[in-house]
Amino acid sequence: MLNVSDYRVSYGQSEIVHGLDFTVQPNEIVAVMGRNGMGKSTLMKALMGVIPESGGAATLDGKSIFGKKSHDRVNQGLAYVPQGRMIFSSMTVRENIETGLTSTGRRSVPKDLYDMFPVLLEMRNRRGGNLSGGQQQQLAIARALASNPKVLLLDEPTEGIQPSIIKEIAQTLKEIRDQRGLTIVVTEQVLSFALEVADRILVVEKGKIVHEEARSSVDAEKVASYLSV
Numbered sequence: 001m002l003n004v005s006d007y008r009v010s011y012g013q014s015e016i017v018h019g020l021d022f023t024v025q026p027n028e029i030v031a032v033m034g035r036n037g038m039g040k041s042t043l044m045k046a047l048m049g050v051i052p053e054s055g056g057a058a059t060l061d062g063k064s065i066f067g068k069k070s071h072d073r074v075n076q077g078l079a080y081v082p083q084g085r086m087i088f089s090s091m092t093v094r095e096n097i098e099t100g101l102t103s104t105g106r107r108s109v110p111k112d113l114y115d116m117f118p119v120l121l122e123m124r125n126r127r128g129g130n131l132s133g134g135q136q137q138q139l140a141i142a143r144a145l146a147s148n149p150k151v152l153l154l155d156e157p158t159e160g161i162q163p164s165i166i167k168e169i170a171q172t173l174k175e176i177r178d179q180r181g182l183t184i185v186v187t188e189q190v191l192s193f194a195l196e197v198a199d200r201i202l203v204v205e206k207g208k209i210v211h212e213e214a215r216s217s218v219d220a221e222k223v224a225s226y227l228s229v
């Protein structure tokens with residue numbers, strides 16, 4: 001579904017992602033884990049075309065996305081929930097979701113999105129900035145889903161979210177995967193969340209994959225040892 005090989009990303013002279021290789025299967029949820037500054041956000045931004053890639057290859061459904069602009073990647077089926085969610089705080093919930101519709105030609109929010117997130121229907125006329133962190137995360141996911149993606153990229157969705165809501169986010173992502181046949185790549189530092197949501201865990205350290213394990217056979221202590229400072 002999503003394949004990257006010898007994938008490299010640099011800021012100027014400084015290479016941050018050093019030749020990653022991985023494949024994400026259709027309907028799979030993969031968690032990319034790693035401590036602060038290990039290159040997770042850089043990987044996600046590059047996959048989405050927000051920052052340029054410097055080498056290697058990336059394909060979605062067998063077609064190259066490498067070097068393409070973000071909107072072309074959206075048209076090919078990628079969607080992105082950035083770190084910090086980046087909700088437009090002065091726009092209403094409905095307007096925020098509508099910004100995700102551009103690639104589809106639709107103008108109004110599809111009912112199934114509100115069915116999936118009833119709280120957003122209830123709050124559709126409130127400003128995005130007035131929502132709680134958990135509600136904003138739902139809004140950011142709904143906005144990303146508005147483009148009908150095949151692959152959803154989420155960058156640290158639990159950041160700044162209350163522990164009691166973290167489990168709900170995991171549940172929501174699994175439901176979305178099951179209902180929409182989505183493929184999900186999520187970067188994360190919270191191991192309990194990754195264990196809850198992911199089928200497979202990759203650990204990134206200094207821009208390289210240093211560990212990879214299926215959820216079913218995961219050695220949680222080993223993964224935790226990579227995440228401890």
Ligand SMILES: Nc1ncnc2c1ncn2[C@@H]1O[C@H](COP(=O)(O)OP(=O)(O)OP(=O)(O)O)[C@@H](O)[C@H]1O
Binds near residue numbers: 016040042083
């Ligand atoms: N715009 C930038 N210009 C130069 N270096 C950057 C830039 N953004 C990030 N970096 C550097 O790239 C490295 C990886 O950062 P990145 O944000 O991808 O890490 P991360 O694993 O996502 O961490 P976090 O969990 O803090 O988001 C860090 O050393 C960081 O300082």
